[in-house]
Amino acid sequence: MRTQALLDAATVESLLAAAVAAPSIHNTQPWRFRPDFANQVLEVRSAPERTLPLTDPMHRAQYLSVGAAVFNLRLAALHLGRRPEVRLLPDPDEPGLLAAVRLTGPHGADDRPSDPGLHQAIAQRHTSRTPFTGRPVPEPIVAEMTAAAHAAGARLHVPDIAGTRRLLRLTATAEARNRAHPARIAETRTWITVPGSDVPYGIPLTALGPQDAGRRIPMRDFTGALPAFRRPAVWFERHVQLGLLWTPHDRRVDWLRAGEALQYVLLTATARGLRTSFLNQAMEWPDLRAATALAGHKRCHPHVLIRFGYGRDGARTPRGLG
Secondary structure (H helix, E strand, O other): OOOOOOOOHHHHHHHHHHHOOOOOHHHOOOEEEEEEOOOOEEEEEEOHHHOOOOOOOOOHHHHHHHHHHHHHHHHHHHHOOEEEEEEEOOOOOOOOEEEEEEEEEEOOOOOOOOOHHHHHHHHHOOEOOOOEOOOOOOHHHHHHHHHHHHHOOOEEEOOOHHHHHHHHHHHHHHHHHHHOOHHHHHHHHOOEEOOOOOOOOOEEHHHOOOEEOOOOOOOOHHHOOOHHHOOOEEOOOOOOOEEEEEEOOOOHHHHHHHHHHHHHHHHHHHHOOOEEEEOOHHHHOHHHHHHOOOOOOOOOEEEEEEEEEOEOOOOOOOOOOO
16 A cells, blocks of 8 residues: 655645745845655755855855755644654755755654744744844743754854954954945845835845944944935944854854754744844954854854844745745
8 A cells, every 4th residue: 555645745835834934144045945756855955046156155154044944844844743854965966955855754752843832933033123122031041042053063152241242343343344345235235125026035125124323233234334225223232142153063064054053043032032133244254254263162163143132023024935
């Protein structure tokens, strides 16, 4: 008797709806999904046309984005009662094939992550480009976020006040470089969409946060110096809470794992009522990225700065189905 297929059209639709909700640099959504029904595998491929040659020449940020989408696929499969078997970079002869997800059967009690709130958080999570309140995040929640990163094969370091100021200074230096680099500014602006546009990717103008008049938190260039799109200036929070996500190695597979860890951390934060955003400017310059590494850790390879706290929900950005 033929076994019923675990991967069918309805299942693929549910999986993709979760996958494309993952964050991606400039909302480029640099992934492609291809179901292989014969082999019961959902392939996750890169989208070469959605790269950022200046901002992300090594495609590391693209891999982080795809890794986040893969983590959502894991959660969606578990939510459907299926056990996902995920292989990262499964075929060395196909560098564009970044992951293969096979549903192998009903999931068991030991499958992780098991928190049902994480799947619900997929739809709730949005990048917030607005100020957070000054309310400190309780240590148990920070510990949960740290544990989530570790469970996915990465590390999350939450710096003290001096460490936070150091990371913000590096971020400000990176922003200054970006503002002095016309080609990078032009590349960023190509991913800003105007109101009324039905393009399912990019950053809608309406989703951009207000300018940071006091420069207390350097935000992305597209939230600052855009003379054609002037916005009211407001202060961001005085006490910034940051997490530095890093891995002990810096290979392509580590970038994918870091992306999975990133999404695990973001969803854990969202499920606990936090808002999040990114300060990635320093990661876009090799020397500044190296400078964000933890002192005394020779194998610390930073990937992303996560800003977290309490505040308003972020605006939704459009999504396609890859």
